[in-house]
Amino acid sequence: MKKFYIITNHAKDAGFVVTGQIAEFLESHGAVCSCRKGGAASGESRREAEQEVIPPDTDCVIVLGGDGTLMRAAYDVHGMGIPLIGINLGTLGYLAEVERPSIYPALDCLLKDQFQVERRMMLHGAVYHEDKLVHEDIALNDIVIGRSGALHVMSLYNYVNGNYLNYYRGDGVIIASPTGSTGYSLSAGGPLISPDAALFLMTPLxxxxxxxxSIILPAENRITVRIGAGRDDTVENAMAYFDGGRKTPMVTDDRIEITRSEYDTLIVKIRNDSFLETLKRKMSDI
Known part of the structure; x- marks a missing residue:
């Protein structure tokens, strides 16, 4: 690898000190490196702006921050076929593999092409209101359908390939990818799944x-979640959250159809640790 682009969470790298050090190191070793500094727009406009400035021949996007930053970067670059490597400047990071003490050895591995690239499946969610498509988005970790507004119990009807599956009455439901099994779903009592698998994980909240x-379903399936009526048959106000950030409102009888995205996220892996070894190391840091 010789051409890099850096995406930095400015809240985790005050003054872009680490960003500058990485860029200087790469350029001193003959690489080409450009950086995104400062804030960015949100949602689709942010992604379009990002793809306009990332050189199309970029070999790797280096993401400084934590798992949240890397998930936003995965959205920003999806469809470009550029692998990502995360440098963890936060706390616990399953996706951001490289820790601060290992930054320069990891950069050496990138420059010497000593790495592997993992392919992670993404989720696609399509929201329908009165049977009309009103919103589409993708997610690397999960799509969460939850309540909006004051605390209350909501009703959700779940279907697989158009066939009724079950009914949840609670705080919501998480549809996670294998990558997302270590995130919100884990906190809600869901199982851990190797990230190289291809399947859906449905975990009630x-x-x-x-x-x-939790229910595990093949990635070829189509999962539909329909919003039930509120208390005393009032209109329920719900929200669909994509990777915990981007969101779209839903009301009674709206539905979201979740399928495997046509896009995968490419993650650069430096260490040869297995998923279980990585899990053990990360969990021991908590």
Missing amino acids: CAHTLNTR
Whole structure:
């Protein structure tokens, strides 16, 4: 690799000190490096702006921050076929593999082409209101359908390939990718799944039942979640969250259809650790 682009979470790298050090190191070793500094727009406009400035022949995007920063970067560059490597400047980071003490050895590996690239499946969500498509988005970790406004229990009807699956009454439901199994779904009691798998993980949020468990489904399926009526048949106000950031409102009888995205996220892996070894190392840091 010789051509790099750096995306930095300015809140995690005050004054872009680490960013500058990385750029200087790469350029001193004959590489070409450009950086995005400062804030950016949100949503689709941010992605379009990012793709306009990233050189199309970039070999790798280096992401400084944490898992949240890397997920936003995955959205920004999806469809470009450029692999990402995360440098963890936050706390716990499953996606951001490289820790501060290992930055320069990791950069050496990139320059010497000593790495592997993992392909991570992404999710695609399409929101329908009165049977009309009103919003589409993708996610690397998860799509969460939850309540909007004051705390209350909501009703959700779930279908697979058009066939009724089950009914949740609770705080919401998480549809996660294998990558997302270590995120919100894990906190909600969901299982851990190797990130190289291809499947969906459906985890209810605080469901009002004693026997509700996560459900694992093949990635070829289409999962539909329909918003039920509110209390006393009032209109329910809900929200669909994509990777915990981008969101779109939903109301009673709206539905979201979740399928595997046509895009994958490419993650550069320096260490040869297995998923279980990485999990053990990361969990021991908590």
